[in-house]
Amino acid sequence: MQNAQSTVKNQITIALAGNPNAGKTTLFNALTGMRQKVANYPGVTVERKIGVWRVSDAKTATLVDLPGLYSLDAASLDEEIARNVLTGKADGSLNAPDVIVAVVDSTNLDRNLYLVTQLLEFKIPVVVALTMIDRAERDETRIDEKKLSKLLGVPVVGVVASERRGLDELSRKVIEVVGTKQTINLPFENFVRRAANGNGHKNILERYNWISDVVQESVESDKPETRSFSEKIDGVLTHRVFGLVILTAILLVVFQTIFSWATLPMDLLDQGFGALGDATRNALPAGLLTDLLVDGVIAGVGGVLVFLPQIIALFFFISILEDTGYMARAAFLLDRLMRGVGLHGRAFVPLLSSFACAIPGIMATRTIENRRDRLATIMIAPLMSCSARLPVYTLMIAAFFTGQYVFGFLSLGALLILAMYLLGIVTAIAVAFVLKRTILKAPAPPLVLELPPYRAPNLKNVFFNVFQNSWQFVKRAGTIILAISIVLWALTTFPRIESANESSSAAGSSSQQIIHGEHDKEKTTNGEQQTPDETAEEAAKQSAQLQNSFAGRLGHFIEPVIEPLGFDWKMGVALIASFAAREVLVSTLSIIYNVGRETEADSDSLISAVRNAKRADGSAAWTPLTALTMMVFFVLACQCMSTVAVVRRETNSWAWTAFMVAYMTVLAYVAAFLTFQIGRLLGF
Amino acid sequence: MNNTNELSTLAQLNSDAKARIVAVAGEGAIARRLLEMGVTPGARVRVVKTAPFGDPIEVKVRNSHLAIRRQEAGAILVESES
Numbered sequence: 001m002q003n004a005q006s007t008v009k010n011q012i013t014i015a016l017a018g019n020p021n022a023g024k025t026t027l028f029n030a031l032t033g034m035r036q037k038v039a040n041y042p043g044v045t046v047e048r049k050i051g052v053w054r055v056s057d058a059k060t061a062t063l064v065d066l067p068g069l070y071s072l073d074a075a076s077l078d079e080e081i082a083r084n085v086l087t088g089k090a091d092g093s094l095n096a097p098d099v100i101v102a103v104v105d106s107t108n109l110d111r112n113l114y115l116v117t118q119l120l121e122f123k124i125p126v127v128v129a130l131t132m133i134d135r136a137e138r139d140e141t142r143i144d145e146k147k148l149s150k151l152l153g154v155p156v157v158g159v160v161a162s163e164r165r166g167l168d169e170l171s172r173k174v175i176e177v178v179g180t181k182q183t184i185n186l187p188f189e190n191f192v193r194r195a196a197n198g199n200g201h202k203n204i205l206e207r208y209n210w211i212s213d214v215v216q217e218s219v220e221s222d223k224p225e226t227r228s229f230s231e232k233i234d235g236v237l238t239h240r241v242f243g244l245v246i247l248t249a250i251l252l253v254v255f256q257t258i259f260s261w262a263t264l265p266m267d268l269l270d271q272g273f274g275a276l277g278d279a280t281r282n283a284l285p286a287g288l289l290t291d292l293l294v295d296g297v298i299a300g301v302g303g304v305l306v307f308l309p310q311i312i313a314l315f316f317f318i319s320i321l322e323d324t325g326y327m328a329r330a331a332f333l334l335d336r337l338m339r340g341v342g343l344h345g346r347a348f349v350p351l352l353s354s355f356a357c358a359i360p361g362i363m364a365t366r367t368i369e370n371r372r373d374r375l376a377t378i379m380i381a382p383l384m385s386c387s388a389r390l391p392v393y394t395l396m397i398a399a400f401f402t403g404q405y406v407f408g409f410l411s412l413g414a415l416l417i418l419a420m421y422l423l424g425i426v427t428a429i430a431v432a433f434v435l436k437r438t439i440l441k442a443p444a445p446p447l448v449l450e451l452p453p454y455r456a457p458n459l460k461n462v463f464f465n466v467f468q469n470s471w472q473f474v475k476r477a478g479t480i481i482l483a484i485s486i487v488l489w490a491l492t493t494f495p496r497i498e499s500a501n502e503s504s505s506a507a508g509s510s511s512q513q514i515i516h517g518e519h520d521k522e523k524t525t526n527g528e529q530q531t532p533d534e535t536a537e538e539a540a541k542q543s544a545q546l547q548n549s550f551a552g553r554l555g556h557f558i559e560p561v562i563e564p565l566g567f568d569w570k571m572g573v574a575l576i577a578s579f580a581a582r583e584v585l586v587s588t589l590s591i592i593y594n595v596g597r598e599t600e601a602d603s604d605s606l607i608s609a610v611r612n613a614k615r616a617d618g619s620a621a622w623t624p625l626t627a628l629t630m631m632v633f634f635v636l637a638c639q640c641m642s643t644v645a646v647v648r649r650e651t652n653s654w655a656w657t658a659f660m661v662a663y664m665t666v667l668a669y670v671a672a673f674l675t676f677q678i679g680r681l682l683g684f
Numbered sequence: 685m686n687n688t689n690e691l692s693t694l695a696q697l698n699s700d701a702k703a704r705i706v707a708v709a710g711e712g713a714i715a716r717r718l719l720e721m722g723v724t725p726g727a728r729v730r731v732v733k734t735a736p737f738g739d740p741i742e743v744k745v746r747n748s749h750l751a752i753r754r755q756e757a758g759a760i761l762v763e764s765e766s
Contacts, residue, residue, distance in 0.1 A: 069719055073716075074720075108747050114722070204716070204719040231749070238735065238742070243736060261755060331751075332735055332751045335737070335739065335751070336735060336737035336740070339739075409693055446749055447758075448718060449752055450748060450749065451742060451750070477755065
């Protein structure tokens with residue numbers, strides 16, 4: 001934000017503090033508009049939100065949005081960061097604030113003022129922004145702002161951020177107090193860190209007593225003690241029985257909608273990237289650089305960006321559910337269930353989303369405040385069988401398990417897929433259980449979950465939320481994933497077979513088919529139709545190229561390791577390639593088996609190639625047992641570089657990312673080993 | 685009708701019961717958190733409902749609705765009011 005201030009003489013820093021659900025975000029968005037930036041505080045996963053607030057014609061201010069807090073005093077990361085921001089120690093580039101704007105929910109004065117009593121101790125001028133006054137008016141609660149201001153010793157401005165009511169007055173008051181001193185004497189001691197001594201409780205009570213007096217003198221309420229509108233809605237939505245039913249229904253609708261909304265844009269993006277790849281290939285001279293651009297960059301990054309519609313849709317729904325207040329109800333309903341397996345109540349949306357794709361699921365864990373709970377959820381999210389595993393399951397089942405029925409009517413294939421999903425879920429629960437008892441062991445943080453009144457979602461908030469999260473995803477695609485795509489391209493392209501080829505692109509495009517093959521059916525890189533002979537020759541060349549590449553050699557190299565799982569070196573190559581993205585297994589296999597560009601998991605030629613594949617000694621490469629083992633491996637292994645990149649970012653820790661990859665690989669290996677060996681023992 | 689001012693814990697109250705908080709037991713983080721959220725001696729509380737599976741419970745305190753785990757609610761001493 002420094003560059004934004006360079007043209008303005010007076011630069012002031014303002015901190016925005018308040019309870020969660022008090023309307024702080026709405027106010028922040030109203031004051032800063034599009035001029036906001038979201039990042040992380042250095043070294044931690046606490047989100048840092050900074051915006052530019054034009055407080056007057058002459059002055060702009062840096063507005064720092066502190067995490068929503070009930071108290072500055074607790075030991076968790078959010079509170080620590082907030083204290084650091086207020087004392088100017090959070091970040092090299094952030095000065096201590098000149099003013100604190102304390103957001104106070106006028107329908108919830110008591111508790112909101114508690115935080116204010118702590119803010120007043122920082123010797124920084126405070127201005128109270130009294131939010132939701134429209135709702136207070138509706139509730140027939142009258143707040144005497146002048147009196148409240150006198151009692152608190154600071155200016156009090158009523159605002160309705162969504163209507164931009166009171167914002168000018170707020171700006172004026174903020175400018176007025178810059179540089180002034182705190183004059184009020186507070187009748188209680190400065191708060192001491194919880195670790196210091198046990199007098200903490202007395203201090204809290206003194207504050208609340210003071211608050212009660214203040215509120216009594218400045219607030220008049222005619223509201224009868226009846227059940228509020230929200231409470232009546234909750235009569236159904238958090239009903240002991242219907243609550244869960246409705247929750248399930250809502251979740252189903254949401255995910256169904258995400259799938260159907262996202263499919264069309266995803267297909268379009270997919271085709272778009274394919275077309276971009278073809279166009280680039282046609283426009284540029286044939287050669288390695290072109291290959292790198294088309295097969296490495298466009299294919300790799302495009303393969304990940306294809307998920308953007310799904311991510312946007314997911315964050316859209318999460319935002320809406322959160323903004324209306326329903327998320328808190330869902331956490332309320334599921335808390336007992338999730339706690340039973342060691343997870344946080346708010347873990348259900350991330351985990352459920354991971355069934356589609358773990359990337360948005362992991363990003364969605366941001367709603368879990370407790371770091372350990374969040375880590376546990378992130379660690380197990382990839383175990384939820386994502387949609388990328390389906391092509392693998394489909395191929396294995398089509399090759400070896402079709403037409404078979406259990407009890408005469410249940411399709412074996414469907415049962416197997418269900419079994420794979422269950423395996424993922426059960427393993428996830430077990431891992432979470434173990435993690436929470438060992439490395440991530442922590443006393444369960446007290447659940448004091450606020451159930452805010454229901455309200456219509458603020459579309460501006462939703463928009464910002466979706467935009468910021470999606471943009472972070474895109475940025476990541478442009479950096480880490482780009483790097484990894486290039487590396488993978490290199491591994492499958494080098495060393496080159498320098499034999500007589502009509503064009504080096506033919507051999508080089510083996511990696512393109514691996515990642516993006518669906519677009520190249522029966523076409524040369526020039527877009528012309530090929531004869532069957534040309535196709536077969538092309539396929540053989542690609543296969544040879546792949547086998548000769550680093551990836552191919554790696555496949556040979558790891559063969560002894562994967563042999564106890566029943567895999568041979570060709571499967572090894574496919575496994576290596578699929579560590580980038582799971583679907584890649586299918587296309588890699590099709591190249592290795594000389595089927596060429598076929599990449600549909602249910603393509604007949606691929607299926608028969610798999611069935612007929614032979615090992616060096618002439619025995620069948622694949623048996624039903626091998627296929628099953630491969631599926632088990634895929635349930636548990638971490639084969640998605642995009643996920644790894646996201647985990648690295650969300651945990652801000654290489655250690656945890658490495659741990660996740662390691663434990664999943666070990667689990668996958670052991671499970672596959674057991675599956676194969678026990679299967680053999682049983683005679684399959 | 686419940687007309688005696690009996691002492692019990694918040695966890696023991698039925699839905700729709702009204703009470704006044706007498707004390708919050710414990711010295712740890714949980715007690716502190718509850719106090720900071722306004723669950724203080726003298727404050728009035730109403731039990732709204734219980735979640736499926738019996739946990740957590742929803743209460744109304746100082747004009748806001750909070751969900752508290754049964755275990756934590758067991759540390760909150762209350763005096764029933766009708």
